[in-house]
Every structure is written in structure tokens, then in C-alpha cells.
Amino acid sequence: MSELLDVCAVEELPPGARRVVSWADGEIAIFNCAGELLAIEDRCTHDDGPLAEGDLDERNCTLECPRHGALFDLRTGKPRTLPAYVPVETFAVRVADGRIQVEVD
């Protein structure tokens, strides 16, 4: 059964901003990519790099891993460049009563 994690108020995550929340299986990074809210696991599939610290490209909604530079598509979790080749987990994001929430299993 899925569970909802409370992230923050909508106005606390403006375009270009990011947040990290903890849950049982690790950490989730939530991004506001030019108004689109997207969430991925905060752990690179290549070598566990801290993805939330990477550079966000708001035009393409991609994120560059700060460790070795793999580029991930935030919408699908799929890597677009090596050295990563396994997708990161993505999570559904929703807004309820002015709060951003992430759906986890």
C-alpha cells in the first residue's frame, strides 16, 4: 500500500528549487523544474552519488550527478549519458491543501 510523505508548502519550493526528504528506504529528492514537480531517489545508480547536489537543467528537466557526471531525466529516471546506465527510481508528486506530497510504496 502506498504512503504519502509530506515535503513542504508549495511556496517553499519555487522553480529551480529542490528538497530532500527521508523515508524508510533512503532519501528522495524533489525538484521544481520550471513549475513541474518531480521526485527521484537521491542516490545515483552508478556509484551512489548524491543526486540532489547535482546541477539541474530546467529546460530539459535533467540532473547531472555531481560525482561522475551522468545525466538523468527527472521525468523518467533514465540516464541519458554514461557512466550510469540503470534508471533511478521516480515517485509520483501531488499537491494537496497547499502541501507538496510524494507517494511511496
Ligand code: FES
Ligand atoms: S555516482 Fe553518479 S555518475 Fe558516478
